Ligand SMILES: Nc1ncnc2c1ncn2[C@@H]1O[C@H](COP(=O)(O)OP(=O)(O)OP(=O)(O)O)[C@@H](O)[C@H]1O
């Protein structure tokens with residue numbers, strides 16, 4: 172791809188659920204390898220890339236709470252799931268020769284570095300892909316909020332939400348096949364219309380920091396690079 176990228180530094184929110192492929196649970200290495208190849212393509216364009224990976228393929232805290240268990244413990248389990256996914260994605264990237272650092276919001280020094288804004292900036296400036304693991308490190312949040320938080324901390328010019336669907340619709344397209352897709356929206360419109368593709372806290376944080384959000388399908392090979400040059404199918408959320 173020869174066109175100049177629109178952004179110098181971006182935050183990719185990678186769906187955890189996508190990593191399980193057709194298995195129904197866990198990590199399909201072929202999917203992780205393919206997503207890593209898409210990230211490598213964007214790195215090759217000279218774009219600095221931070222990644223937040225979800226945990227939906229392994230565990231979500233609400234699963235514990237819905238069965239009468241302690242929500243906080245469930246959320247701890249969910250955050251640990253994101254660490255497993257981060258290590259899997261880092262492994263796939265390293266196989267491609269991409270230098271990658273995993274920074275965890277929950278300290279586990281035997282496994283990966285702990286998150287600090289300074290460490291993240293340093294690795295990004297060195298051209299390393301930084302994978303932010305462990306969400307925000309706090310229960311009652313999601314990895315969408317972690318994505319908005321890390322994007323603000325790293326001075327990312329955009330959040331790319333790579334998810335199961337190819338944009339934001341008038342209603343969840345998985346439940347409402349007749350829902351219509353938006354090309355562009357403002358942060359306020361996403362919140363006012365209650366469009367649940369991303370949680371409210373994440374959209375509000377992105378709005379406060381004037382960070383655009385691009386929602387696209389992580390299943391579409393090469394979509395990440397196409398979006399970097401203003402092509403591809405996606406919904407763009409920005410404040411003007
Ligand atoms: N208005 C909407 N437009 C688009 N998708 C929507 C909308 N409302 C709900 N959704 C659903 O939101 C989902 C994305 O949510 P979510 O972030 O929880 O999943 P994910 O990207 O797979 O992340 P993870 O698995 O890491 O939790 C989409 O797959 C879609 O089904």
Ligand SMILES: O=c1ccn([C@@H]2O[C@H](COP(=O)(O)O)[C@@H](O)[C@H]2O)c(=O)[nH]1
Nearest residue numbers: 225226232246249250306307312313314
């Ligand atoms: O900051 C955070 C981020 C995540 N969690 C817990 O992890 C799971 C998995 O994250 P998803 O965003 O759903 O993929 C989430 O359901 C929470 O239980 C958290 O507590 N804090």
